[in-house]
Amino acid sequence: MQGKATLADHPIHPMLVAFPIGFFGAVLVSDVISIWGNPGFWPHMSVWLIAFGVVGALIAALFGFVDYFTAPMPAAAKRTATTHMILNLIVVAIYIAAFFVRYGNPISTLGYVLTYIGLGTLVVSGWYGGHLVYVGLVGTKPAKETTVEGRSAETMRAPAQRS
Amino acid sequence: MMQQLVKAIQDQPLADRIADIVQPPARRAFRQTSGAGRTLKNILSGTSIGHPLHPILKDVPVGGWTMAAVFDALAVVAPGKDFERAADVSILTGLAGAVASAVTGLSDWSDTTGRARRIGEVHAILNVTATALYAAALLARKDSRTSRVALAYGGYGIMLLGAYLGGHLVFAQQTGVNHAAKTHLPLEFRPVLPAGELKENEPQRADYNGMPVVLVRRGERIHALYARCAHQAGPLEKGSVEGDSIRCPWHGSRFSLEGGAVLEGPATSPQPCFETRVAAGMIEIRSRERESP
Numbered sequence: 001m002q003g004k005a006t007l008a009d010h011p012i013h014p015m016l017v018a019f020p021i022g023f024f025g026a027v028l029v030s031d032v033i034s035i036w037g038n039p040g041f042w043p044h045m046s047v048w049l050i051a052f053g054v055v056g057a058l059i060a061a062l063f064g065f066v067d068y069f070t071a072p073m074p075a076a077a078k079r080t081a082t083t084h085m086i087l088n089l090i091v092v093a094i095y096i097a098a099f100f101v102r103y104g105n106p107i108s109t110l111g112y113v114l115t116y117i118g119l120g121t122l123v124v125s126g127w128y129g130g131h132l133v134y135v136g137l138v139g140t141k142p143a144k145e146t147t148v149e150g151r152s153a154e155t156m157r158a159p160a161q162r163s
Numbered sequence: 164m165m166q167q168l169v170k171a172i173q174d175q176p177l178a179d180r181i182a183d184i185v186q187p188p189a190r191r192a193f194r195q196t197s198g199a200g201r202t203l204k205n206i207l208s209g210t211s212i213g214h215p216l217h218p219i220l221k222d223v224p225v226g227g228w229t230m231a232a233v234f235d236a237l238a239v240v241a242p243g244k245d246f247e248r249a250a251d252v253s254i255l256t257g258l259a260g261a262v263a264s265a266v267t268g269l270s271d272w273s274d275t276t277g278r279a280r281r282i283g284e285v286h287a288i289l290n291v292t293a294t295a296l297y298a299a300a301l302l303a304r305k306d307s308r309t310s311r312v313a314l315a316y317g318g319y320g321i322m323l324l325g326a327y328l329g330g331h332l333v334f335a336q337q338t339g340v341n342h343a344a345k346t347h348l349p350l351e352f353r354p355v356l357p358a359g360e361l362k363e364n365e366p367q368r369a370d371y372n373g374m375p376v377v378l379v380r381r382g383e384r385i386h387a388l389y390a391r392c393a394h395q396a397g398p399l400e401k402g403s404v405e406g407d408s409i410r411c412p413w414h415g416s417r418f419s420l421e422g423g424a425v426l427e428g429p430a431t432s433p434q435p436c437f438e439t440r441v442a443a444g445m446i447e448i449r450s451r452e453r454e455s456p
């Protein structure tokens with residue numbers, strides 16, 4: 001169930017999501033520190049972290065799109081993938097709005113609200129992404145001799161597979 | 164190159180020798196059958212939330228240390244205390260996440276065998292090394308900026324190697340991945356076993372078009388679940404019936420006979436469950452859902 005965007009046999013999209021997750025997560029840390037830290041630095045730091053996060057998200061999205069269109073998925077997994085994709089596009093849109101609001105005023109209330117709606121949506125969306133892999137098996141390609149307690153998991157599951 | 168690394172590790176006998184020493188106590192520590200220990204295992208496995216927890220927590224060290232790499236680079240371009248401080252905070256956040264990831268990882272690893280166990284072991288060694296380098300980087304900070312940055316980037320490189328192996332565990336070895344997915348669920352009733360052959364509380368294997376199914380009779384009720392455990396495809400027909408649930412013989416996951424819900428981990432996905440009826444002396448089954456998960 002792998003798409004075409006792979007590197008060394010592993011799907012690229014799940015590798016790259018570390019960047020938007022890292023940057024958007026760091027915004028939270030930076031905002032918290034700005035409560036007592038250098039007011040001339042941390043609020044601005046948050047703004048640039050948001051910008052980097054958006055760039056990272058868009059790069060990850062490119063590989064996500066490739067997988068969306070090339071990875072074979074049963075209907076239920078495809079629905080999960082669609083939800084994951086739409087939520088992520090919403091996340092990017094929210095953070096872009098947050099960037100512009102906070103670029104003018106890094107400590108604007110609206111800016112904070114947008115930032116944390118974005119983060120909450122990201123968590124939900126990440127959940128759907130995990131669901132694709134861990135429940136839907138998308139992105140996985142079982143190693144030929146995967147042994148489970150001495151037996152081949154593939155052989156055991158073969159009769160039960162749809163395709 | 165990464166594939167070669169995996170090849171070198173996955174059949175390495177030395178890894179087994181270390182694992183044979185470390186795994187049994189780890190198993191004992193994490194595989195509690197009741198009480199708080201059981202609840203803890205459910206949390207560590209991710210059973211309580213329905214997805215493996217370790218791959219979620221690891222985003223904290225991976226994200227935090229990626230940030231540290233960015234800030235250390237920025238501190239070179241724009242010298243000053245602020246970016247250095249941002250890098251320190253990132254490393255510290257990563258360290259906290261790394262400890263939490265390590266506990267969940269050890270718990271997951273204690274239930275692995277074969278290649279997944281060997282790869283998981285090297286994955287752990289690399290990640291512990293990376294964590295140690297980051298801790299050293301924080302300590303070195305006051306004395307020497309250069310050695311600090313060198314330690315941190317060294318840690319990042321090792322973390323990336325460890326992360327690749329972690330990805331291999333999921334994407335190739337299918338560790339933590341639902342093993343009861345993609346089951347071809349029967350949509351119409353078909354006979355699978357003469358009703359007289361199923362004894363009270365004794366799980367029995369049957370087949371539906373070659374798909375393994377486990378049947379359990381409890382009084383008037385007959386339950387049917389997909390027979391390969393969602394955790395790592397363990398044989399549920401060899402498991403034990405406990406009240407209105409069945410326990411997998413391999414790592415002790417427990418599933419509700421009524422709907423297939425996971426009651427205890429390490430499994431995180433529910434077991435596909437079937438509707439049953441008796442017609443003309445035969446037990447017949449069909450899917451409850453119209454579609455596989």
Ligand code: FES
Pocket residue numbers: 392393394395396397411412413414415416428429430
């Ligand atoms: S295979 Fe691990 S608990 Fe069933």
